[in-house]
Amino acid sequence: QVQLKETGPDLVQLTQTLSITCTVSGFSLTTYNVHWVRQPPGKGLEWMGAMWNGGGTDYNSAFKSRLSISRDTSKSQVFLKMNSLQTDDTAKYFCARQSERYPGPPLGYWGQGVMVTVSS
Amino acid sequence: DIQMTQSPASLSASLGETVSIECLASEDIYNNLAWYQQKPGKSPQLLIYYASSLQDGVPSRFSGSGSGTQYSLKINSLESEDAATYFCLQDSEYPWTFGGGTKLELK
Numbered sequence: 001q002v003q004l005k006e007t008g009p010d011l012v013q014l015t016q017t018l019s020i021t022c023t024v025s026g027f028s029l030t031t032y033n034v035h036w037v038r039q040p041p042g043k044g045l046e047w048m049g050a051m052w053n054g055g056g057t058d059y060n061s062a063f064k065s066r067l068s069i070s071r072d073t074s075k076s077q078v079f080l081k082m083n084s085l086q087t088d089d090t091a092k093y094f095c096a097r098q099s100e101r102y103p104g105p106p107l108g109y110w111g112q113g114v115m116v117t118v119s120s
Numbered sequence: 121d122i123q124m125t126q127s128p129a130s131l132s133a134s135l136g137e138t139v140s141i142e143c144l145a146s147e148d149i150y151n152n153l154a155w156y157q158q159k160p161g162k163s164p165q166l167l168i169y170y171a172s173s174l175q176d177g178v179p180s181r182f183s184g185s186g187s188g189t190q191y192s193l194k195i196n197s198l199e200s201e202d203a204a205t206y207f208c209l210q211d212s213e214y215p216w217t218f219g220g221g222t223k224l225e226l227k
Contacts, residue, residue: 035216044207044218044219044220044221045164045207045209045218045221046218047209047215047216047217047218058214060214060215061215062215094163094164096163099169103151103152103169103170103173104169104170105154105166105169105175106152106154106166106169106209106211106216107154107156107164107166107209107211108166108169108175110163110164110165111163112162112163113163
């Protein structure tokens with residue numbers, strides 16, 4: 001069955017770099033796009049970016065050049081890296097899978113998320 | 121970026137009632153609108169996509185409608201398990217954007 005699981009640190013120091021891994025199973029990264037979404041505590045959802053099935057990426061300009069998404073298809077993993085972390089980057093970070101068809105479920109499968117706190 | 125204005129921000133209703141939640145897009149999103157339910161500490165769960173298509177496994181008491189810039193989610197015959205926060209998502213144009221959320225409380 002389709003599964004996504006995020007792994008990463010609980011705590012990151014101010015101005016440091018966040019690295020999170022999304023390990024997927026039940027589908028191929030060369031068929032499906034995988035997206036990253038975050039949610040600060042008690043707040044709404046924010047789309048961060050995506051890894052396309054063809055290997056390209058797209059980013060929310062709100063993150064300017066801080067954000068990088070990559071993958072290792074042999075390990076079924078997608079990586080998120082974001083530098084220059086600030087306290088307002090404290091959030092739960094999710095990876096989610098997009099349907100391969102249109103119109104189809106934009107983000108039909110989600111990981112459980114990883115809660116990251118940025119500390120000074 | 122397309123702005124999604126969701127209303128109301130919170131809602132209180134009784135078991136068995138019918139409620140509606142609205143999302144207004146800042147421009148035409150051509151039915152590229154999804155609805156999600158999220159319970160505390162959990163990941164969002166997809167309910168509706170392409171404005172009115174019911175995701176597999178979602179109860180038929182959930183329905184979506186709308187076009188252009190205005191969309192709504194209707195929940196018929198509220199059940200206790202429907203207490204949650206609901207979000208809309210426009211997937212018409214990048215960056216995808218979410219509504220601010222509606223917290224549904226059951227009386």
